[in-house]
Amino acid sequence: MVLKLYRNQKLCQFLAVHLLLSLKNIIVSVKAKKHLGQHFLTDESIAKNIADALTGSDYNHVLEIGPGMGVLTKYLLQRKPKITAIELDRASVAYLNETFPLEHIKLDTSKNHFEVIEGDFLKKDIQEMFNKEQVAIIGNFPYNISTQIVFKAIEYREFVPEFAGMFQKEVAMRIAEKEGSKVYGILSVLTQAFFDVEYLFTVPPNVFNPPPKVDSGVIRFVRKENYTLPVDEKLFFRVVKTAFNQRRKMLRSSLKSFNLSDSLKEDPIFTKRPEQLSVESFISLTQKIADHGI
Numbered sequence: 001m002v003l004k005l006y007r008n009q010k011l012c013q014f015l016a017v018h019l020l021l022s023l024k025n026i027i028v029s030v031k032a033k034k035h036l037g038q039h040f041l042t043d044e045s046i047a048k049n050i051a052d053a054l055t056g057s058d059y060n061h062v063l064e065i066g067p068g069m070g071v072l073t074k075y076l077l078q079r080k081p082k083i084t085a086i087e088l089d090r091a092s093v094a095y096l097n098e099t100f101p102l103e104h105i106k107l108d109t110s111k112n113h114f115e116v117i118e119g120d121f122l123k124k125d126i127q128e129m130f131n132k133e134q135v136a137i138i139g140n141f142p143y144n145i146s147t148q149i150v151f152k153a154i155e156y157r158e159f160v161p162e163f164a165g166m167f168q169k170e171v172a173m174r175i176a177e178k179e180g181s182k183v184y185g186i187l188s189v190l191t192q193a194f195f196d197v198e199y200l201f202t203v204p205p206n207v208f209n210p211p212p213k214v215d216s217g218v219i220r221f222v223r224k225e226n227y228t229l230p231v232d233e234k235l236f237f238r239v240v241k242t243a244f245n246q247r248r249k250m251l252r253s254s255l256k257s258f259n260l261s262d263s264l265k266e267d268p269i270f271t272k273r274p275e276q277l278s279v280e281s282f283i284s285l286t287q288k289i290a291d292h293g294i
């Protein structure tokens with residue numbers, strides 16, 4: 001009898017929560033703003049697949065960039081780690097603060113597991129935000145700043161064991177491609193030097209509101225066990241960037257500013273173009289320049 005009553009109570013609570021949630025969706029939703037790169041994902045199973053792209057268990061924090069109306073957030077909440085979401089759009093923050101208490105009841109998760117911060121991810125110090133603890137980064141990213149987000153994850157690599165998210169397909173490919181590809185460039189080399197990158201799946205425009213003009217791609221990168229390079233890392237970044245700034249030229253001409261000695265220039269690597277060099281070759285190129293150039 002008691003059990004039955006309890007079940008009925010739970011059922012009523014469940015129905016009330018669902019009713020309120022669907023009403024909320026009708027009453028308030030955030031109007032997409034172009035300047036914030038807002039394209040809201042409307043397909044629940046894709047949202048779940050993106051949230052599931054995170055594999056790790058060796059961290060207690062997940063940072064979601066640009067949660068919007070929380071389509072990914074609700075699936076992230078079902079995972080154990082604490083979720084912090086950072087969102088620039090005040091209307092989205094208000095929406096999340098209003099609707100997520102209901103999600104917590106629905107999912108039986110604790111409020112302490114979730115925090116929304118209003119702000120610009122690019123201006124945040126990840127190290128300070130998470131007290132130097134490890135944090136995985138995820139998001140359906142605003143496409144206008146997606147490469148800056150990756151560069152920031154690389155910069156804070158010591159604290160970022162894993163990263164997953166949705167980009168414009170072309171950017172996702174650029175990050176994941178290997179040498180020899182036309183889109184292989186600075187972003188590919190710098191990411192792959194520290195992370196193992198995997199292109200997971202493509203997402204068509206029609207599952208967004210409003211639909212973007214191009215396909216999107218979901219990728220994951222997991223930090224390498226040994227992510228310290230055997231060369232001067234600052235010099236490595238400079239070599240990669242300088243080489244790709246003139247990607248059609250041979251390295252002996254694009255890297256002139258490194259004052260390469262004549263004997264060094266005779267090394268066959270300098271007759272190559274940057275897109276022919278693997279990450280390992282860039283590392284050995286940096287070593288050669290450190291030993292004989294500059």
Ligand code: SAH
Pocket residue numbers: 036037038039040041042065066067068069070071072086087088089092119120121122139140141142143145
């Ligand atoms: N994750 C949501 C929204 C994706 S749109 C979904 O999948 O539906 C990208 C989101 O990033 C928008 O909500 C936008 O407001 C937010 N955003 C844009 N620039 C940002 C920045 N610099 N820092 C944090 N969030 C940002």
